[in-house]
Amino acid sequence: MDSFFKILSNIGAQITSRIWRLGSASRLFLLTLIYSGESFKRIHLTIREIYFTGVMSLIIIVVSAFFVGMVLGLQGYYTLQKYGSSESIGVLVALALLRELGPVVTALLFAGRAGTAITAEIGLMKATEQLSAMEMMAVSPIARIIGPRFWAGVISMPILASIFSLVGVMGGYLVAVPIIGVDHGAFWSQMNSNIDFRFDIINGLIKSFVFGIACTIIALYEGYDAPPTAEGVSRATTRTVVTSSLTVLGLDFILTSFMIAH
């Protein structure tokens, strides 16, 4: 009986700490928004962060988009040709990329490539007491450190997702048209007539914008909240990847169900 109560109280403690963390993450998000006016006064800080989170992620995004597009082209072709509609391959590739794979895979890669870097950097700043030093000098670490990184992530993500979708479509085209031999005109015209700007492209952008907010704030919070030890920073980095990935996939389902229902 005693161990039963122990298990129960363990579950309770777990849930309370999760809710605590969610609450303080939301508080950090709100504070970032409040202080963003101050962080925009030093716009070059944000630009510097866009370089580190956005520009440096370009290569991994472009290469993986290309392979994702090529695999979609191959797999789609083998399934579609069974139904005699291999010309629809263009629609399949473009819809899959614009609606789902573009925003989601970009966010997952972003969490792994840029999110971990943000967490480790801020965690280490905290461990070496740089953040406390800033507070001592009456410089708000939220305006100076968190804000620019947050806005850089939010700006970079939709850009990266658009690039991902475009490169993916090119990869699909490369496999479908020159290699397999689907008709060039049918590929594009089917794609054009079945993809709606508002419904597919803009909705994909909205998704990647939301993922940008979620991934960056999770990475920032984990770094800001990390215990100031080597072990604490490494654990926080791991948690960033796990939490961001799960959040992105969960949010994707919620957003999609809203967009499809409309």
Add this chain to the structure above:
Amino acid sequence: MDKTTLDLWVGFFVAIGIAALMALAMKVGNLTSNTLGETYSVTANYENIGGLKARAPIKSSGVVVGRIDNIKFDTKTYQAVVTLRIDKRYSFPKDTFANIYTSGLLGEQYISLEAGGDDNFLKEGDRISKTQDAVVLEKLISQFLFNKASEASNK
């Protein structure tokens, strides 16, 4: 890193992001011809619209001239009321036929406009009175079977 190089890279990054979005909109989404410019809307009533959906194309002689705006159900007449948005560039006579067809055997359904001979043209808010319902496959099959059965009994 030098501040100007950094600015250059970020500028390049944002520019190719916008270019990618534009390319998606133009080449993939076909924004130029897909979104209609100036439009006018007319309504048409149907007994049965089959699988017709909002945003389905409206074609005339196979050319897309508009899109379906929305589909409602009128409880007074028990008919489906379909709102058609037609490009301002194309005007149709008042006695135009609006028929629901299917592209291919299993393809999507669309509304085909077949121009009549009236001198007056359709205006914003008009109603197309000459409509033809979607073909329901089950009805066709049951009619066919019924005819076959009556033929057999007549023999």
